[in-house]
Amino acid sequence: xxxxxxxxxxxxxxxxxxxxxxxxxxxxxxxxxxxxxxxxxxxxxxxxxxxxxxxxxxxxxxxxxxxxxxxxxxxxxxxxxxxxxxxxxxxxxxxxxxxxxxxxxxxxxxxxxxxxxxxxxxxxxxxxxxxxxxxxxxxxxxxxxxxxxxxxxxxxxxxxxxxxxxxxxxxxxxxxxxxxxxxxxxxxxxxxxxxxxxxxxxxxxxxxxxxxxxxxxxxxxxxxxxxxxxxxxxxxxxxxxxxxxxxxxxxxxxxx
Numbered sequence: 001x002x003x004x005x006x007x008x009x010x011x012x013x014x015x016x017x018x019x020x021x022x023x024x025x026x027x028x029x030x031x032x033x034x035x036x037x038x039x040x041x042x043x044x045x046x047x048x049x050x051x052x053x054x055x056x057x058x059x060x061x062x063x064x065x066x067x068x069x070x071x072x073x074x075x076x077x078x079x080x081x082x083x084x085x086x087x088x089x090x091x092x093x094x095x096x097x098x099x100x101x102x103x104x105x106x107x108x109x110x111x112x113x114x115x116x117x118x119x120x121x122x123x124x125x126x127x128x129x130x131x132x133x134x135x136x137x138x139x140x141x142x143x144x145x146x147x148x149x150x151x152x153x154x155x156x157x158x159x160x161x162x163x164x165x166x167x168x169x170x171x172x173x174x175x176x177x178x179x180x181x182x183x184x185x186x187x188x189x190x191x192x193x194x195x196x197x198x199x200x201x202x203x204x205x206x207x208x209x210x211x212x213x214x215x216x217x218x219x220x221x222x223x224x225x226x227x228x229x230x231x232x233x234x235x236x237x238x239x240x241x242x243x244x245x246x247x248x249x250x251x252x253x254x255x256x
Contacts, residue, residue, distance in 0.1 A: 020202050025237045026226035027194040029060040034191060035113025038184050050241040054231035062190045064215040065223030068232060073132055073189040077216050082208035117162055118188060123147060127155045128164070132189060136178040164188070193224040 001021030007014045032049070036059070048057045062071045069075075118124050123145075130141045142152055156179060159165040164185040170178050193213075200209040213222040226235045 022237065023198055023201060027191060027198060029226050029235060030190040030194050031115050033060050034115050034187055037187055039113030048243050050243060051228040051230065051233065051235065052239045052241055053233050054228060056230035058228045058230045060226050060235055061229045062193055062224050063227045064218060065225045066215065066220035067218035069217050071215060071224060073186055075216050076222060077214040079212045081210050081212040083204050083210045118164065123151050124155050124158065127152065127159065128188060129192060131181050132192060136180060194226065197224050
């Protein structure tokens, strides 16, 4: 995603995005969108995004690349693709959740919003993905990913505590429960979609993508596109300005 090149001034070397890294821009926008809507942590103080093409302050949205209609989890049908083989992936070297800190003692979580709680850990991502694939019950999720019982119980507890899942009883004798996504969790779907598209582009092998997605509204194969919610235009990294709170306040301040 990055490559090291000689600095244009001052000597030394710097890192720049490769085409692979640049195509993570829609995912970065969806992370910003989720944290803007749901996180109380905004340490980078990005007040707003401005789409330079239309000049409007906007919230990025996901649209279908074919019909340009809005896309939500309920609008997408899925089927196994030729590369469906997740169940054969080796487990991660570490399954323990940890709170990483910077050298100065500031928590990494202070750099981002709450989305890192769900995407900073592989197993939490897989558990969340299960619900968008139709699973709601403990045994269904465990069967899909072969997750150890203690890890799965921990991740489900985390997602309930964070307001991403609600637990409800579907059988009383004996009592059994299932989990359902909350509105907050539904808003994580644009991140999943953009990561899926990026993975299909850069990580899928010759067999092809693991999932085939269809936009139910228009019937076309889904190509999720990050777009401006004001003018509908596709968002290019060079056409989006991030404004901090101080800059945004100065822009809105009346002249004297």
